[in-house]
Amino acid sequence: xxxxxxxxxxxxxxxxxxxxxxxxxxxxxxxxxxxxxxxxxxxxxxxxxxxxxxxxxxxxxxxxxxxxxxxxxxxxxxxxxxxxxxxxxxxxxxxxxxxxxxxxxxxxxxxxxxxxxxxxxxxxxxxxxxxxxxxxxxxxxxxxxxxxxxxxxxxxxxxxxxxxxxxxxxxxxxxxxxxxxxxxxxxxxxxxxxxxxxxxxxxxxxxxxxxxxxxxxxxxxxxxxxxxxxxxxxxxxxxxxxxxxxxxxxxxxxxxxxxxxxxxxxxxxxxxxxxxxxxxxxxxxxxxxxxxxxxxxxxxxxxxxxxxxxxxxxxxxxxxxxxxxxxxxxxxxxxxxxxxxxxxxxxxxxxxxxxxxxxxxxxxxxxxxxxxxxxxxxxxxxxxxxxxxxxxxxxxxxxxxxxxxxxxxxxxxxxxxxxxxxxxxxxxxxxxxxxxxxxxxxxxxxxxxxxxxxxxx
Amino acid sequence: xxxxxxxxxxxxxxxxxxxxxxxxxxxxxxxxxxxxxxxxxxxxxxxxxxxxxxxxxxxxxxxxxxxxxxxxxxxxxxxxxxxxxxxxxxxxxxxxxxxxxxxxxxxxxxxxxxxxxxxxxxxxxxxxxxxxxxxxxxxxxxxxxxxxxxxxxxxxxxxxxxxxxxxxxxxxxxxxxxxxxxxxxxxxxxxxxxxxxxxxxxxxxxxxxxxxxxxxxxxxxxxxxxxxxxxxxxxxxxxxxxxxxxxxxxxxxxxxxxxxxxxxxxxxxxxxxxxxxxxxxxxxxxxxxxxxxxxxxxxxxxxxxxxxxxxxxxxxxxxxxxxxxxxxxxxxxxxxxxxxxxxxxxxxxxxxxxxxxxxxxxxxxxxxxxxxxxxxxxxxxxxxxxxxxxxxxxxxxxxxxxxxxxxxxxxxxxxxxxxxxxxxxxxxxxxxxxxxxxxxxxxxxxxxxxxxxxxxx
Numbered sequence: 017x018x019x020x021x022x023x024x025x026x027x028x029x030x031x032x033x034x035x036x037x038x039x040x041x042x043x044x045x046x047x048x049x050x051x052x053x054x055x056x057x058x059x060x061x062x063x064x065x066x067x068x069x070x071x072x073x074x075x076x077x078x079x080x081x082x083x084x085x086x087x088x089x090x091x092x093x094x095x096x097x098x099x100x101x102x103x104x105x106x107x108x109x110x111x112x113x114x115x116x117x118x119x120x121x122x123x124x125x126x127x128x129x130x131x132x133x134x135x136x137x138x139x140x141x142x143x144x145x146x147x148x149x150x151x152x153x154x155x156x157x158x159x160x161x162x163x164x165x166x167x168x169x170x171x172x173x174x175x176x177x178x179x180x181x182x183x184x185x186x187x188x189x190x191x192x193x194x195x196x197x198x199x200x201x202x203x204x205x206x207x208x209x210x211x212x213x214x215x216x217x218x219x220x221x222x223x224x225x226x227x228x229x230x231x232x233x234x235x236x237x238x239x240x241x242x243x244x245x246x247x248x249x250x251x252x253x254x255x256x257x258x259x260x261x262x263x264x265x266x267x268x269x270x271x272x273x274x275x276x277x278x279x280x281x282x283x284x285x286x287x288x289x290x291x292x293x294x295x296x297x298x299x300x301x302x303x304x305x306x307x308x309x310x311x312x313x314x315x316x317x318x319x320x321x322x323x324x325x326x327x328x329x330x331x332x333x334x335x336x337x338x339x340x341x342x343x344x345x346x347x348x349x350x351x352x353x354x355x356x357x358x359x360x361x362x363x364x365x366x367x368x369x370x371x372x373x374x375x376x377x378x379x380x381x382x383x384x385x386x387x388x389x390x391x392x393x394x395x396x397x398x399x400x401x402x403x404x405x406x407x408x409x410x411x412x413x414x415x416x417x418x419x420x421x422x423x424x425x426x427x428x429x430x431x432x433x434x435x436x437x438x439x440x441x442x443x444x445x446x447x448x449x450x451x452x453x454x455x456x457x458x459x460x461x462x463x464x465x466x467x468x469x470x471x472x473x
Numbered sequence: 474x475x476x477x478x479x480x481x482x483x484x485x486x487x488x489x490x491x492x493x494x495x496x497x498x499x500x501x502x503x504x505x506x507x508x509x510x511x512x513x514x515x516x517x518x519x520x521x522x523x524x525x526x527x528x529x530x531x532x533x534x535x536x537x538x539x540x541x542x543x544x545x546x547x548x549x550x551x552x553x554x555x556x557x558x559x560x561x562x563x564x565x566x567x568x569x570x571x572x573x574x575x576x577x578x579x580x581x582x583x584x585x586x587x588x589x590x591x592x593x594x595x596x597x598x599x600x601x602x603x604x605x606x607x608x609x610x611x612x613x614x615x616x617x618x619x620x621x622x623x624x625x626x627x628x629x630x631x632x633x634x635x636x637x638x639x640x641x642x643x644x645x646x647x648x649x650x651x652x653x654x655x656x657x658x659x660x661x662x663x664x665x666x667x668x669x670x671x672x673x674x675x676x677x678x679x680x681x682x683x684x685x686x687x688x689x690x691x692x693x694x695x696x697x698x699x700x701x702x703x704x705x706x707x708x709x710x711x712x713x714x715x716x717x718x719x720x721x722x723x724x725x726x727x728x729x730x731x732x733x734x735x736x737x738x739x740x741x742x743x744x745x746x747x748x749x750x751x752x753x754x755x756x757x758x759x760x761x762x763x764x765x766x767x768x769x770x771x772x773x774x775x776x777x778x779x780x781x782x783x784x785x786x787x788x789x790x791x792x793x794x795x796x797x798x799x800x801x802x803x804x805x806x807x808x809x810x811x812x813x814x815x816x817x818x819x820x821x822x823x824x825x826x827x828x829x830x831x832x833x834x835x836x837x838x839x840x841x842x843x844x845x846x847x848x849x850x851x852x853x854x855x856x857x858x859x860x861x862x863x864x865x866x867x868x869x870x871x872x873x874x875x876x877x878x879x880x881x882x883x884x885x886x887x888x889x890x891x892x893x894x895x896x897x898x899x900x901x902x903x904x905x906x907x908x909x910x911x912x913x914x915x916x917x918x919x920x921x922x923x924x925x926x927x928x929x930x
Contacts, residue, residue, distance in 0.1 A: 049581035054507035057587035120591040124506035130514035133584025134577040176787035305593040305792035330633035335762035
């Protein structure tokens, strides 16, 4: 009887095992041609870089069959980025938005995308355009959930970064009225240096960079003939302030650069509704490397001219990039931006608290201040937490602030790059946590010298 | 005894099963965060489109949770592309290189790439550049295995398609000597229309498109002062012939557009060794949609100017695209290009045989002819099998060849777009097999009318 029972038990057990194995082999999803790509990605992601770097599938040496190496954050070195270089200079120059990287690492599963070797080989999507309709839809959705821009009755154009769209929009607007003299491109000081550099480098016969919009208003305020294009960056790069157009009139066209108009950096205080606005993936999700931006355009003629510009300069944006961006924005829009914007905002808020604390102890250096405003996104009054510190050296004996900071081993960008004075420097606050902490350490040192210096007087 | 044996057998079996399950769960590779991306890709790839279309992961409606729909080849319709539209007009206009799609479908596993949500978010690679070193290496390797270009002592620049690099190189060369009058851009007729369109649209003060290089040589052959840039497209678009520079002299700069210099289209008769050459992924692997091209540049000054152009227009090429291209080229270089170039060449060879057969029956239409040459890649004398048929309408009463073909439901590109005469039309031969077969059918009809007409006389 006992043996019979045991026999029965074993039989049942065997049956259960057999069914388990069969089911496991047949009904669970078993990847096939995607196997090795997935394994490669997992391998790279599993390389440990001590939290101070990361390895990428296309890292140096992978063609030789090597495991992708760690690429370390600034001031970290060693095979696994575990060695901190002491007294290492801080790079606060670039607006590299790596502060959002931790968020995307947490969203590993949802944000991953597998590109097949035959993905959209054609020049065109099925509607004959260079633009993914699904991506266009999700961009409209993104603006809706954030509440930063009206997208109804707007054309959308994609660019290889907002960079390409700045050039395209300036070019399109400069060709609206082909008067004999070129259109003047203006922006109020301090302004993003690329506006000037592009206009001067591309040397179109139809455009000339003319500098400060306020200066123009003062000297040529009555000129209703010369065609003028003003770029309004709001929040502004470098100082994070909300900007409005300085110029108006029948001869004035305006481009609104809203690259920084996201809840991380500033309150979303109003739903913008302009003729031509630019946005950049870099500052929206942190993917600067993907080179993706978009424009919202009201006027059909301007839209057509911009489209022609994008066609002739690059025949649109890479279709694999468009697929990638779609996947990223699916994650963002999925929860109404909740997790990403909160994470990013909390990160920058903490950074600004630390920064303000340091600068509050200084009379030699000052920071920009911006009054809190109500944010329609977070539904509360909140501080501005801009991407950049716009530092001023207050002493007469410190005319060149960039140099002062550089001596203290902090590399920023000098005010003159923004049409402003050398007493200003822009410091990037949106890089990795490591880099921000290095910046804080160096700033502490610098400011403590000042206090110590005052004590010794 | 028998029961004991059975008992033992069952025990062992249970042990084996247990071990199997444990091992299966722990030691085989089990994908984790890559799971759903892989499943999504497999799902899309498994959509059946009757061999006349394909579904992509970012197809219309996926945001609503729908399965990606079939996107059908021209003249096919229905949910699964199984319905052939009768008497449907043929589109032989675009140089969409879908003839290589079947190759990439066969290479599904090797060519797939999984992009993580935190892939290279930074503006720069670790060396501070916008260029993947591994990708640069494999491009040099590709040229080595094909034998179409010297890459030693050359700088490599990436562009958002060769399109962007045409603009960048023309711009760079026009700024070498800043004389008061603009550089003249020339190309010998028939030439690729984008050269002209870019120069005219971007309206740089330093460049003016001047048309035919032969005409310039004839009228200004002695002018050693005016700065001149000649673009040499070889094999040529539209007619597939090998071209040499027409102009020379101290005031002449040359850009070699080698977009079509791959074994599919022409014999690789010599290892090119020029100052500035352009290549395009579109015509090399068929990935027109990925917008990727590269330039080989000898002179450091020109290289720096081109780099500056790429920086100011787009801050380099999307890092996810660079990863994708690396994966594709790994497949190609893996077997020395063997499989891809053979497949592509055999495809075009068959297409040209069919085409030649049809045109041999016509006196009304003629095709370009190019003498066979020895190909260093295939190690044999072989025919040219260009991407495009350069059709001439031979009759006086057919002055506009584009219109003649359009009436016969074949859309090509008129000769005047290439600076040539209206008696020429370019027909694309590198689209999908479906589209080529439609073209052949329509051409047969057209030519048979001619024969029937002759019979009736």
